[in-house]
Amino acid sequence: MPDTHEGMARSTSIRDGRLASWFIEWRGPIRKWLSSRSSVPAADLDDVAQEVFLRLLRYSDDIVIDNPQGYLFRVAANVASEWRERARLRRPHDQNWLHDLQIEPANEPENAVARSALRQHVREAVDQLPPRQRTALRLHVNDGLTYMQIAERLGLSYRAVMRDLTRAYSRLRLQLSAEKLDGSNRC
């Protein structure tokens, strides 16, 4: 018994270490992109992507090469918040003061309800995945394992797990319609 316990503690701490470095590198940009401040109406995500695309073309690889994905999310978040700000300023003045008085959207009760409905919807979509895809996805998302670690855990090849994961993500993306994915989903 003590052996098992120790082994488990050890594997947890290894994973914590991995997770810790993951958090530092990834949480910032993804959270920023995810936060309500960067939320955009459904139809606008493609426009944001277009703008990020144009900005990316303007910069040389040297600027973005160290962490292109982090850069991508950061720029997208910036574009989205610039646009929100511009839309706010375009509004007539008598509405501006009203805007300033508004509570943070995330704190509004109806948004909380919408958020919990959205989470429920996501969980249902995950539950409907084929079992192997679901298992791989949960290990990837909830437990923060890499696809190689998942392969070892499940006794599958790296390639098989990569395929399961890409199919799972892609299927969820097609299932969770644009408005669900693009709207505000601040955690």
Added chain:
Amino acid sequence: MMEQRDRARISLASKEAAEWFIRLKDTQPSRADHRQYLSWLRASPSHMAEALRIGRMYGLLRCSQSAPNDVPQEPSNVVEMSADLSRNRRHTDD
């Protein structure tokens, strides 16, 4: 018909986006990997859009997580991890 073609195109782009997302997150990508990723992004605004959606979806999945993992092994480990995650989250939220 048009719709079906669109769906197939989106499906392909989203799979590519997912694979890039996973590879960049789970491995220590080389500069060559990053260059390849950038040229994939620059190949089409729809690649860019899918790359952004995958990031969103990952975040959404993370904040929707709650169901215990259905992997039979080491259930207590999973519980420990989730507890740790939420502690971590609270910590950085402030």
